[in-house]
Amino acid sequence: MNPAHVVDVTRAQLFAMVRRPAAWTIVAAMIVLNQVFSFLIPYLSYRSSDPSGFDAGSTPAELLEGTLPAQIVTNTLGGFPVFAGALALAFGAVVLGSEYGWGTFKTIVTQRPSRLSVLAGQMLAVVTFLAATVAVLFVLSGATSTAIALAEGESAALPGFGHLAAGYVGGVLVLTAWAGIGAALSVALRSVALPVGLGVVWALGIENLVSAMARTMLSALEPLRDVLPGVNAGSLVAALTPDRIGSPAPGVAETVSGTQAVTTLLVYVVLAAGLAAWFNQRRDVA
Incomplete structure (x- = not known):
């Protein structure tokens, strides 16, 4: 694997990626979900003094406090374990x-870059794009929460730099783990539709089913639950947002420790890259 070739492939992939409607559609969906569920609905519930339709356990004052800049990490990362992850x-x-x-x-791999160089460049481009997306989400969350704070005469103070940096890195790790799983499935199955379908069903359905069964009726499933990607993503977000106000977002729960969550997600990243490389090297290009 030639590092210069990896850089060239990364640049070419990013060039193509920013011109693909699918990439921007996914980013737009993340932004809309974040803004609507983290700010618009809670703020409208606060203004109407009727939180029953959104978070019945919170008072209007708590709803407002939950949209302020001090909660930027909580509001940005809340949807990462499930919706943004999918x-x-x-x-x-x-x-x-x-x-x-x-x-x-087959056209790409018959040119100068090796298969591994192509795959590494593609994976690096995915991580780079997701890192930029997380940064955009944080900036937009900061802008929206600051606007709400100024409109309501509340404090616009942001959390400390360390908290913001940890939240950003954690968010990138969560999305990278999920994207790595999708990438590995697409290389293994050599398609898009089937990996997306399987992944979404897993993220939105099967994980919730396993977690619910392990919590309520079948404790023998707990070891399996504790290594699931969504469970560890939710545990990491929970560890990064100990000061969250109101009910946690779907999928955010302190099931395992933050350290275990980071370790498990890193293992998923490494395994996904390894499996993608294995299938990439051993599959016919036809």
Whole structure:
């Protein structure tokens, strides 16, 4: 694997990625979900003094406090374990799997870069794009929460730099793990639709089912639950947002420790990259 070739592939992939409607559709979906559920609905509930439709356990004052800049990490990362994670999985599958659907993979690997260089460049481009997306989400959350604070005469003070940095890195790790799973599935199955379908069903359905069963009726499933990607993503977000106000977002729960969550998500990133490389090297280009 030639580092210069990896850099060239990364640049080429980013060039193509920013011109693909699918990439921007996924980013737009993340932004809309974040703004609507973290700010718009809570703020409208506060203004109407009727939180029963959104968070019946919170008072209007708590709803307002939950939209202020001090809660920027909580509001930005709240949807990452489930909804943004599923979108990141789809993004990883789209970026790598589309080369098989378009028939361009065999054209790429018959040129100078090796298969591993191509794969490494594609994965690095995915991580770079997601890191930029997380930064955009933090900036937009800061802008919206600051506007609410100024409109309501509340404090616009942001959390400390350390808290923001930890939240940013944690968010990138969560989305990278999900995107890596999508990328590995797309390389293994050489398609986009099936990996996206399987991943979304897993993220939104099967994980919730396993977690519910382990919590209520079948404790033998707890070891399995504790290594699931969504459970560890939710545990990491919970560890990064100990001062959150009101009910946690779906999927955010302190099931395992923050350290275990980070370790498990890193293992998923490494395993996803390893499996993608294995299938990439051993599959026919046809």
